[in-house]
Amino acid sequence: MAETGSDTTKRKPSRIQQKNRKRVLEAALEVFSQHGYRGSTLDQIADTAGLSKPNILYYFSGKEEIHVTLLNRLMETWLDPLAHLDPSGDPMEELLAYTRRKLEMSRTYPRESRLFANEILQGAPRIAPHLESGLKPLVDEKCDLIQQWVDAGRIAAVNPRHLIMSIWSTTQHYADFEAQVRVLEPETDASWRAAGAHLETMFRKLLQP
Amino acid sequence: MAETGSDTTKRKPSRIQQKNRKRVLEAALEVFSQHGYRGSTLDQIADTAGLSKPNILYYFSGKEEIHVTLLNRLMETWLDPLAHLDPSGDPMEELLAYTRRKLEMSRTYPRESRLFANEILQGAPRIAPHLESGLKPLVDEKCDLIQQWVDAGRIAAVNPRHLIMSIWSTTQHYADFEAQVRVLEPETDASWRAAGAHLETMFRKLLQP
DNA sequence: TCGTGAGTTTACCAAATGGTAAAAAAGCAA
DNA sequence: TTGCTTTTTTACCATTTGGTAAACTCACGA
Numbered sequence: 133m134a135e136t137g138s139d140t141t142k143r144k145p146s147r148i149q150q151k152n153r154k155r156v157l158e159a160a161l162e163v164f165s166q167h168g169y170r171g172s173t174l175d176q177i178a179d180t181a182g183l184s185k186p187n188i189l190y191y192f193s194g195k196e197e198i199h200v201t202l203l204n205r206l207m208e209t210w211l212d213p214l215a216h217l218d219p220s221g222d223p224m225e226e227l228l229a230y231t232r233r234k235l236e237m238s239r240t241y242p243r244e245s246r247l248f249a250n251e252i253l254q255g256a257p258r259i260a261p262h263l264e265s266g267l268k269p270l271v272d273e274k275c276d277l278i279q280q281w282v283d284a285g286r287i288a289a290v291n292p293r294h295l296i297m298s299i300w301s302t303t304q305h306y307a308d309f310e311a312q313v314r315v316l317e318p319e320t321d322a323s324w325r326a327a328g329a330h331l332e333t334m335f336r337k338l339l340q341p
Numbered sequence: 342m343a344e345t346g347s348d349t350t351k352r353k354p355s356r357i358q359q360k361n362r363k364r365v366l367e368a369a370l371e372v373f374s375q376h377g378y379r380g381s382t383l384d385q386i387a388d389t390a391g392l393s394k395p396n397i398l399y400y401f402s403g404k405e406e407i408h409v410t411l412l413n414r415l416m417e418t419w420l421d422p423l424a425h426l427d428p429s430g431d432p433m434e435e436l437l438a439y440t441r442r443k444l445e446m447s448r449t450y451p452r453e454s455r456l457f458a459n460e461i462l463q464g465a466p467r468i469a470p471h472l473e474s475g476l477k478p479l480v481d482e483k484c485d486l487i488q489q490w491v492d493a494g495r496i497a498a499v500n501p502r503h504l505i506m507s508i509w510s511t512t513q514h515y516a517d518f519e520a521q522v523r524v525l526e527p528e529t530d531a532s533w534r535a536a537g538a539h540l541e542t543m544f545r546k547l548l549q550p
Numbered sequence: 551t552c553g554t555g556a557g558t559t560t561a562c563c564a565a566a567t568g569g570t571a572a573a574a575a576a577g578c579a580a
Numbered sequence: 581t582t583g584c585t586t587t588t589t590t591a592c593c594a595t596t597t598g599g600t601a602a603a604c605t606c607a608c609g610a
Contacts, residue, residue, distance in 0.1 A: 148577090148587075166463060171379030174568060186570080187588055195568065246462055249517075253455055253462070254375060256520040263524045271525055288546075293526055294539035301514035302507050308458075309510070311465040315472045316480055317502055330503035337497075337546045357557075357607095383598060395600080396558055404598065552610090559604070567596075575588070580581100 153191050155181045157205075160198045165243040168250040169199055169258070196258070203251060203259045206244050207266050213237065214296075217274050223281040224339055231299050231335055232328065238307035239324055245307035271296060287339040295338075302331055362400050364390045366414075369407045374452035377459045378408055378467070405467070412460060412468045415453050416475050422446065423505075426483050432490040433548055440508050440544055441537065447516035448533055454516035480505060496548040504547075511540055 159181035163172045174195055178185040192198045213233040218226055238245055251259050271293070278292035306313055306327055317323040368390035372381045383404055387394040401407045422442040427435055447454050460468050480502070487501035515522055515536055526532040 146586080152587090168377045168380055168459075168463070171377055171463075173566080175566085184589065185568085186590085189569065190587070249458075249462055250377075252518050252521050253458055254377070254380075256524075260520070260524075263521060267521075268524055290542070291535050291539050294535055297514060297522065297525075297536075298511050298539070298543060301510040301518070305506060305510035309461050311469070312461050312472060312476075313506065315465075315469075315477055316506075326500050326503055327506075330500050330507070333499070334507065334543070334547050337549075338543050340546075361557090382596080384596085393559065394598085395560085398599065399557070554608095554610105555606105556608105557604105557606075559602100561601090561603095563598105563600080565597085565599105568594095570593075571591090573588105573590080575586100577586070578584085580583090 149191065152183065152187075155183065156188055156191055156198065157202060161202055161243050161247060164199060164202065165246040165250065168254065169195075200258055202247060204262065206248060207259070207262050209241070209244065210237075210248065211266060211270055214270060214274055217277065219277050219280075223278075223286045224336070227278075227287070227295075227299075227339060228332060228335060231303065231331055234299055234303040235306070235324075235328055235331060238303050238305075242307035242310060245304050249304065249308040285341055288341050290338065299335070302334075358400065361392065361396075364392065365397055365400055365407065366411060370411055370452050370456060373408060373411065374455040374459065377463065378404075409467055411456060413471065415457060416468070416471050418450070418453065419446075419457065420475060420479055423479060423483055426486065428486050432487075432495045433545070436487075436496070436504075436508075436548060437541060437544060440512065440540055443508055443512040444515065444533075444537055444540060447512050447514075451516035451519060454513050458513065458517045494550055497550050499547065508544070511543075 156177065160172075160177050162180055163176045166172075167176075172195075174185050174188060177198070178188050181188065188198075192201070213230055216233075217230055251257075256263060274296065275292035278287075278290075278295065281287050282289050282292070306324070313323060314320070317326075365386065369381075369386050371389055372385045375381075376385075381404075383394050383397060386407070387397050390397065397407075401410070422439055425442075426439055460466075465472060483505070484501035487496075487499075487504065490496050491498050491501070515533070522532060523529070526535075
């Protein structure tokens with residue numbers, strides 16, 4: 133049986149396979165993050181990747197597999213900052229550091245942020261299982277941690293779930309709504325700096341016991 | 342010249358025209374807000390509206406006109422709460438009331454919120470002019486107002502632009518990322534109540550002089 | 551009731567799109 | 581070089597999609 137590059141059986145990935153799969157995923161990220169799943173075409177991805185459409189389908193079984201692959205890889209990166217919330221650290225500093233990391237990710241990986249936003253906006257049809265199995269347990273765990281900090285009086289009384297959602301929404305806003313932000317504040321560098329200062333102030337005041 | 346229902350010349354809209362144009366727009370809102378512009382099809386809109394595709398094209402010149410019409414109508418509704426920020430009111434109460442109105446709109450009109458989010462996510466290709474001509478002047482004006490409140494010491498020192506963006510992002514999050522919110526907190530009613538309380542606390546603390 | 555224009559349907563079409571078959575080319579071990 | 585596998589290209593295809601032409605139906609005033 134000729135291996136088509138899928139994952140039914142495992143073989144050595146071959147240097148050229150790794151390289152081209154990477155090119156496809158990079159191009160797909162560019163395209164999907166801008167137009168959403170249904171708004172993106174294999175031709176666009178092929179053009180962006182500098183490969184032919186059938187060539188792309190030699191590496192991936194179809195459009196959906198490319199999209200799902202991207203989302204799966206993304207989830208790890210995306211949850212990483214929250215996973216690093218340290219129970220043994222200083223609560224205030226941990227949460228502010230988390231906010232900083234999240235904002236930094238929005239600046240560094242805006243396409244990833246938009247890819248995720250697109251998927252959630254459309255009801256998370258292809259990533260719902262991962263939300264249940266990956267995101268939810270982690271959030272539950274960290275909510276417990278934050279609640280302990282609250283109970284111990286080390287930070288002000290807040291709803292942990294909604295605190296986390298506030299951090300997500302405010303930080304991701306700068307990536308997901310970039311087109312709008314740019315209209316209101318065209319100086320990109322200054323905008324990011326002001327955003328960082330603003331969020332630092334806001335969450336510090338919120339959490340001050 | 343037979344009027345096709347477009348707007349090249351003005352005639353009396355005829356009761357049935359008004360009714361059916363409304364049906365189309367209602368259906369288009371449902372579809373566009375879920376799949377984005379390119380992900381939505383005229384057939385979907387036609388099915389949802391209970392009309393045939395050519396019938397829809399009797400009332401609108403094409404897919405794009407429907408979308409643009411929706412976005413234009415939306416802009417007014419969307420900016421309305423901000424426009425009502427009253428210079429003569431109490432600063433803290435005005436801003437908290439604005440936040441409440443915004444959250445209420447996310448709950449009442451989630452589809453409109455998602456339609457807007459979709460458009461911005463994709464770089465605002467069809468609404469960019471309106472952002473410049475409609476949103477920007479209003480935001481600039483209200484930023485001046487907030488800055489005056491800050492200068493007068495009536496609220497804490499904040500960056501007005503980023504305050505507004507914080508209010509937008511946190512309130513709209515509950516509509517735009519509903520699929521994710523539901524995973525973390527399945528009890529919808531409780532979620533909205535907790536959101537209201539959380540945002541009230543957060544912005545009150547932020548703005549307390 | 552008849553005519554006229556508004557509204558609706560049926561039958562299409564050209565382009566775009568996801569995907570496939572198979573031949574051709576490029577690597578590569580012997 | 582030879583023979584085999586991996587990779588890439590060329591030529592397609594079926595379906596979907598936005599849109600149109602023209603026939604048809606319906607409401608309603610004269």
